[in-house]
Amino acid sequence: MSGSEMRATRNPSWIAASIGLVTLVVAFACPVILQLRRDDWVRDAIRTQCRDLAALPPAAVFGGLQITFALIAAAAFAVSWRRVRTDGGRSRLVPILAVLVFVGVAVAIYGALIVIDAPTSPYSGVDGSGLPCGSG
Secondary structure (H helix, E strand, O other): OOHHHHHHHOOHHHHHHHHHHHHHHHHHHHHHHHHHHHHHHHHHHHHOOOOOOOOOOOHHHHHHHHHHHHHHHHHHHHHHHHHHHHOOOOOOHHHHHHHHHHHHHHHHHHHHHHHHHOOOOHHHOOOOOOOOOOOO
8 A cells, every 4th residue: 555545544534523523422412411310310309308318410520521522522623624625625524514613612612501500509409490399
């Protein structure tokens, strides 16, 4: 295999795009996992009639992970977009990668909102509206 053939098989724009897709999927999974943990907390609070409340699921951790993975995805998509554009790449990939950069940034902003808006006291409930058992 010659050097030019080897470069053609190892296309760095596809590697960067693949990294972006994987990290974007992980970023999307973070709030889903957080919501599942919140649902478990609510079920446990109702089961114990809000007498022995556990700590709330760590929204700051999940939001922080979401921000991190989303920004990694956005950066990977930006690298891929830049490489495709400078290589005179396929015209369909350029706008797709540009949209994916925007999606990565938007998911990071949503993660920041999760961190900012998360209640810290179990007596606030998982969404800040109070306990699922009434006054507790």
